[in-house]
Amino acid sequence: MPKNDLTTLILTLQLVVFTGQLVGLFLAIRIYRRQADEASKSRKLEATRLLIELIGSDEVREIRTWFLEQFQASPNGIEDKETERKIRRLIVAYDRVGLMITQDLLLGPALIGFQGEEIERIWEKASPFIDQIRKQRGNYANNFQALALTWLPQARLEGRFQKS
Numbered sequence: 001m002p003k004n005d006l007t008t009l010i011l012t013l014q015l016v017v018f019t020g021q022l023v024g025l026f027l028a029i030r031i032y033r034r035q036a037d038e039a040s041k042s043r044k045l046e047a048t049r050l051l052i053e054l055i056g057s058d059e060v061r062e063i064r065t066w067f068l069e070q071f072q073a074s075p076n077g078i079e080d081k082e083t084e085r086k087i088r089r090l091i092v093a094y095d096r097v098g099l100m101i102t103q104d105l106l107l108g109p110a111l112i113g114f115q116g117e118e119i120e121r122i123w124e125k126a127s128p129f130i131d132q133i134r135k136q137r138g139n140y141a142n143n144f145q146a147l148a149l150t151w152l153p154q155a156r157l158e159g160r161f162q163k164s
Contacts, residue, residue, distance in 0.1 A: 047105035054093045098143030123148035
């Protein structure tokens, strides 16, 4: 076999092998992306289940209803320990939701459709209490603040989700 024919054969085989490697790489990337998408969906579904447990529990639902419909802040602040406990429980629940949103763990449409209006109303009503706590703990409820004042308005402005 002449040297040029052998060189051509070797180059052709190298091209075939390289093409096979490219096809294999392309398929591996597609499989990886599919698996990553599924893992992300599973993580978000699990976090959404946790969301429902956090703010959909009987205790938090009762506190939320009481807070939005009956609670009236006193000019002297919160004087009753049980009232303070309830408000803190509600704030902590929404702070955790804010953390999940900032970490992109929740399905945004589920949250905005389920709680969008309540998030705004609870933030407005609880913010004086949060300001008081922040005098001792400067970062108290920062994730709730980000949820109510940054994420929710931005999501609505961008029209990413249906208005609640």
